[in-house]
Amino acid sequence: MSVRIFRGSFELYSWLFMRISGIALAALVVIHLIYLHFFIGVEQINFSVVASRWASPGWKIFDLVMLLLALSHGGNGARIVLEDYIRRRVWRIAAFAVLGIIWAALLIVGTHVVLTFDPSSLQEAGIVS
Amino acid sequence: MYRGREGMLAWAAHRAAGVGIVLFLVAHVIDISLMGFGPKSFNAMLHLYTNPIARLGEVVLLAAVLFHALNGIRIGIIDFSPCGVRIHRALFYAVVVVFLAVFLPAAYVLLRDIIL
Numbered sequence: 001m002s003v004r005i006f007r008g009s010f011e012l013y014s015w016l017f018m019r020i021s022g023i024a025l026a027a028l029v030v031i032h033l034i035y036l037h038f039f040i041g042v043e044q045i046n047f048s049v050v051a052s053r054w055a056s057p058g059w060k061i062f063d064l065v066m067l068l069l070a071l072s073h074g075g076n077g078a079r080i081v082l083e084d085y086i087r088r089r090v091w092r093i094a095a096f097a098v099l100g101i102i103w104a105a106l107l108i109v110g111t112h113v114v115l116t117f118d119p120s121s122l123q124e125a126g127i128v129s
Numbered sequence: 130m131y132r133g134r135e136g137m138l139a140w141a142a143h144r145a146a147g148v149g150i151v152l153f154l155v156a157h158v159i160d161i162s163l164m165g166f167g168p169k170s171f172n173a174m175l176h177l178y179t180n181p182i183a184r185l186g187e188v189v190l191l192a193a194v195l196f197h198a199l200n201g202i203r204i205g206i207i208d209f210s211p212c213g214v215r216i217h218r219a220l221f222y223a224v225v226v227v228f229l230a231v232f233l234p235a236a237y238v239l240l241r242d243i244i245l
């Protein structure tokens with residue numbers, strides 16, 4: 001017998017969220033990949049390329065929305081995978097705790113770098129054109 | 130029959146791709162956070178992504194993202210369209226065809242400077 005930790009209508013909202021965020025991510029990630037890997041290319045990306053993108057509020061919001069959706073969709077997906085293979089309650093709680101800590105750390109680190117990045121100081125220093 | 134057929138294959142590939150993408154996401158959030166530490170550390174990290182093994186990894190990542198996105202659309206059609214469940218096998222083959230049609234030329238574009 002598996003042990004259910006999430007109760008009530010949580011799984012219904014989880015299911016709906018995965019479909020809605022999935023559709024949004026399909027569009028956002030495809031744009032992200034085409035732009036950075038095909039129009040620019042991995043060999044050409046550097047600090048000033050990313051800095052000049054983050055100089056525009058539109059790309060900052062794009063990256064932030066994509067980050068939040070990817071972390072939520074990926075985090076919930078990881079939760080579902082862990083639930084499928086870990087049956088014992090103590091191990092499940094331990095796995096969810098580790099997942100939650102990694103998830104929160106990535107959320108803080110990821111949003112912090114986008115939100116606090118200030119390209120104007122770099123433009124004055126001549127690092128970014 | 131579900132076991133070993135298209136439905137299970139799609140599920141297994143969707144899961145494998147999803148796990149791969151989420152592991153890369155962990156690395157990617159950390160590497161992009163180096164933007165906060167200035168150009169030197171960020172550019173040094175980016176240099177790691179230009180070696181041939183990483184370039185191959187880029188193509189594997191593209192395959193994972195593309196399949197997961199296309200099969201995700203298939204799952205959405207199965208769940209929300211009235212005839213979705215009935216045509217889930219046909220939808221799987223549609224996913225495979227679109228995947229190959231996009232992935233093969235895209236992989237060529239990404240790899241042409243290291244294979245030619």
